[in-house]
Amino acid sequence: MSASTIVHPAGQGTDADGVLEVRDLAKHFPKGDQDLVALREFSITVRPGQFLVLLGRSGCGKSTLLNLMAGLTRPTSGQILYRGTALSGPSTEIGYLTQHDTLMPWRDVTRNVEMPRELRGEGKRSRREEAQRLIELVGLGGFEHHFPRELSGGMRRRASLARMLAADPETLLLDEPFGALDAQLRTELQGELLRLWQGTGRTVVFVTHDIEEALLLADRVVVLGPVGSVLLDVDVDLQRPRDPDEVRVDPRFVALHKSLSVALKEGAR
C-alpha cells in the first residue's frame, strides 16, 4: 500500500458531517425459533460527494445494508441519519438500484424511465426528452418501445439505471449494477457513472464483490466481512480519470488490490 493511502480505523469516517450516518446498525431476520443476524453493530459515515464502494463476499450483508440505507426496511436496532435527520422511509433524495428487477412489466422502456418524472407531475414532452437522453446514455437506443420481458437481464438493469437517474437523486445507492454485463459494456457504463458523479456533488454508495471494479471507481473502499464487520476501510488516492489499462499497472493499484484481496480472504475464514 502506498505511503499516502489513508487507512481509517474500522467503520470510521474522517469527517463528522456525513450525508449518511449509520450508527450501531443491526438487522435480524427471525425465522421460526431461529434469529438470523444479517448485520451486527455496523457504523459508517459517508461523506458528501464521496464515491464509496462496499466490497464483500456473497452473504455478508451488503444488500441488507443498502435496503436499510434506502429506507426500505427498518433496522432491528441502531439508526441511520440522512443529512442529520433520522431516516424513517424512502426519500426522493436517495435513488436505489436494487439487485432485483423492479421495472413495471406493463410499461415499455420509455414509460418506465419517465415514471419518476411523471409521478412528480412533469409535462409529457420534457419528461420524454429526458427519458430519451437517459435511454441513449445507458446504450438502449432503439429499444424504447420494448417491454421488460423483451429485454435481456443486462438490458433490464440498464433500463432500471436510466429510471433511477431520471429521478435525479442526490445520493445513489447501487447494488452490483454492472455484474450481469459483458466486459465492454461494463467499462462503458462505469465511465458514464463516473461522469454522472464527478463534479456534481452527488454521493454514491456502490456495492460490488469485484476488487478491480472497486479500485477503478472508488475514492474509498470498505471491505465487509461476516455480519457486516468492517475488515478494511481505505481511501483510494489513485488519480482520475483512471484508464483501466493504465491504472492496472500502477504500483499503488497493485498494492491496494493486494490489501483488499487479503482482507476479503481473511474475512472468509
Ligand SMILES: Nc1ncnc2c1ncn2[C@@H]1O[C@H](COP(=O)(O)OP(=O)(O)OP(=O)(O)O)[C@@H](O)[C@H]1O
Ligand atoms: N428477507 C430476508 N429474510 C431472511 N434472511 C435474509 C433476508 N435478507 C437477507 N437475509 C440473510 O441475510 C444475510 C445477508 O444477506 P444479503 O443479501 O444482505 O447479503 P449480500 O452481501 O448482499 O449477498 P450477495 O452478494 O450474494 O447479494 C444472508 O445470510 C441472507 O440469507
